[in-house]
Amino acid sequence: MNASDSRPAHANTAERRTILDAIPAIAWCKLPDGSNEFVNQRWQDYTGIPTDEARGQGWQAAVHPEDLPKLSEKWAEIVASGKSSP
Secondary structure, eight states: OOTTOSSOHHHHHHHHHHHHHHSSSOOEEEOTTSOEEEEOHHHHHHHOOOHHHHTBTGGGGGSOTTTHHHHHHHHHHHHHHTSOOO
16 A cells, blocks of 8 residues: 555556546556566557566567667667656
């Protein structure tokens, strides 16, 4: 449970997933190491990669192999800067 809510933390997680799956946009959450923590249903529908395969570095299967090095380099720059992506 968190201090401001009497519901268990996993209830909040399920609620957030429901909300993120309902929005009309592709959404995901990346960790600083470049691995995926979360992808919403639209991301899965668009890429054809289920959430369990997209976790970690599995998201890379959705990127063209020629684009992956540049994308990885840019991500490393963003993380190193401590700022969000433009």
